[in-house]
Amino acid sequence: MRPIPERYQNLAIELLRDLVRIDTSNPPGNELAAAEYLQQRLNLCGITTTLLKTAPKRGNLIARLRGDGLAAPLLLVGHLDVVPAAEQDWIHPPFSAEIHDGMVWGRGTTDMKHMVAVSAAILVALAESGIKLKRDIVLAATADEEQGSTYGMAWLVKHAHELLNAECAINEGGGNCIHINNRPFVTFQVAEKGVCRTEWTARGSDGHASQPSAELATIRLARALATLGDGYIQSGVNDTMRLALLQIASFRSPEAREQVARLLEQRRIEAALMSAGLDQGAIRAVRPLFYTTAAATALQAGDIKALNVLPAKAQAWIDGRILPGQSRTDFVALLQQRCGRNVSIQPIQQQYSPGQELPAESPLFQIAEKVMAQALPGAVLVPWMCAGATDAIHLYDCGIPAYGFVPMLAIQNEQNKTGPHAANERISIANVQTALHVLYHVVRDYCGYA
Numbered sequence: 001m002r003p004i005p006e007r008y009q010n011l012a013i014e015l016l017r018d019l020v021r022i023d024t025s026n027p028p029g030n031e032l033a034a035a036e037y038l039q040q041r042l043n044l045c046g047i048t049t050t051l052l053k054t055a056p057k058r059g060n061l062i063a064r065l066r067g068d069g070l071a072a073p074l075l076l077v078g079h080l081d082v083v084p085a086a087e088q089d090w091i092h093p094p095f096s097a098e099i100h101d102g103m104v105w106g107r108g109t110t111d112m113k114h115m116v117a118v119s120a121a122i123l124v125a126l127a128e129s130g131i132k133l134k135r136d137i138v139l140a141a142t143a144d145e146e147q148g149s150t151y152g153m154a155w156l157v158k159h160a161h162e163l164l165n166a167e168c169a170i171n172e173g174g175g176n177c178i179h180i181n182n183r184p185f186v187t188f189q190v191a192e193k194g195v196c197r198t199e200w201t202a203r204g205s206d207g208h209a210s211q212p213s214a215e216l217a218t219i220r221l222a223r224a225l226a227t228l229g230d231g232y233i234q235s236g237v238n239d240t241m242r243l244a245l246l247q248i249a250s251f252r253s254p255e256a257r258e259q260v261a262r263l264l265e266q267r268r269i270e271a272a273l274m275s276a277g278l279d280q281g282a283i284r285a286v287r288p289l290f291y292t293t294a295a296a297t298a299l300q301a302g303d304i305k306a307l308n309v310l311p312a313k314a315q316a317w318i319d320g321r322i323l324p325g326q327s328r329t330d331f332v333a334l335l336q337q338r339c340g341r342n343v344s345i346q347p348i349q350q351q352y353s354p355g356q357e358l359p360a361e362s363p364l365f366q367i368a369e370k371v372m373a374q375a376l377p378g379a380v381l382v383p384w385m386c387a388g389a390t391d392a393i394h395l396y397d398c399g400i401p402a403y404g405f406v407p408m409l410a411i412q413n414e415q416n417k418t419g420p421h422a423a424n425e426r427i428s429i430a431n432v433q434t435a436l437h438v439l440y441h442v443v444r445d446y447c448g449y450a
């Protein structure tokens with residue numbers, strides 16, 4: 001596998017740095033400036049683009065490199081918006097894309113302007129290579145992913161569906177490298193958890209604070225919240241994660257594989273993870289993929305200027321993460337059963353999306369598996385689930401399977417403390433090069449004639 005010429009590596013880094021310097025913190029977004037910048041750069045290289053404005057200062061860019069149409073297109077997806085950054089928490093300013101010690105610093109370097117930059121560089125490299133393509137390669141650089149995608153992917157699916165038409169998509173959510181049993185396992189995301197946020201209300205008698213009781217709204221709410229314990233409220237093992245864990249265990253020994261299968265059957269999740277060879281850090285990271293979880297993220301009751309008054313109402317808001325196949329009704333019933341009848345639980349209408357799970361095997365998986373093994377000797381690609389929600393769900397709804405695969409090498413601390421949404425977010429130049437190298441060959445093999 002030949003390395004991609006250096007000028008495209010430089011192009012990817014340059015595009016990444018320029019995109020980071022365009023502040024697209026969402027809210028308010030302002031992705032149009034980034035979309036226009038990208039349009040200009042791609043047009044200069046002869047690649048056709050369509051800019052779709054969705055609101056003032058908001059917009060999406062669709063770029064297309066044409067194939068001969070023998071097969072349906074491949075879609076590359078990257079969102080242009082980023083989560084806000086509190087400048088005082090950063091060592092180097094979040095929107096200046098400075099390079100220090102081989103790392104590009106800035107908001108969006110890992111979530112996910114790196115994918116946008118890499119995808120754009122792949123389009124340019126393939127356009128200039130003269131390689132014949134059997135399918136179009138489409139880049140969708142979108143707005144608003146961090147706030148529900150109303151002006152981004154959800155809008156495109158509704159109003160510009162024909163531009164997205166594809167056999168499948170490559171998106172964020174996978175490509176992370178985990179070292180287990182002295183071997184690098186690289187995740188290929190085929191499933192993701194859903195989101196179901198709920199509002200909890202407890203009521204009790206109001207009156208003078210000198211006459212408390214066990215049935216105060218605040219105490220009722222606190223008792224209900226305490227039933228959530230550590231937030232891991234129900235275990236579940238889906239095909240994707242069973243397959244992944246069995247594969248990881250099989251590199252330890254055939255016996256370990258059998259033992260893990262048995263433990264998963266018995267729903268002894270932590271024991272299964274340990275038997276597969278995961279250390280404590282990896283168990284912490286992987287455990288949410290085997291559970292429905294619930295976390296209390298906001299609380300409200302009473303008035304801090306009237307501490308002598310019993311509040312009649314106390315409320316909490318709970319962020320729930322559900323497994324594929326689990327519905328909103330199932331989840332609310334599970335919470336209600338767990339915490340009793342002293343609180344009423346209402347789902348928040350706009351804050352629900354179900355999980356999804358695709359078959360682990362696919363032609364794209366096979367190509368990615370082969371390319372990854374060559375790019376990183378000894379690496380094993382495993383099907384995986386993403387604990388967070390991405391734009392994949394919108395594509396899934398319109399019949400396009402979206403796989404999460406932005407390949408990264410594990411570099412200590414890079415993904416944990418300085419990755420998506422963290423202060424001091426940064427990415428090593430080596431990792432941008434890896435993503436470009438691996439994805440270039442995956443895209444080329446999937447779309448080009450041999």
Ligand SMILES: [Zn+2]
Pocket residue numbers: 079111112145172
């Ligand atoms: Zn993201």
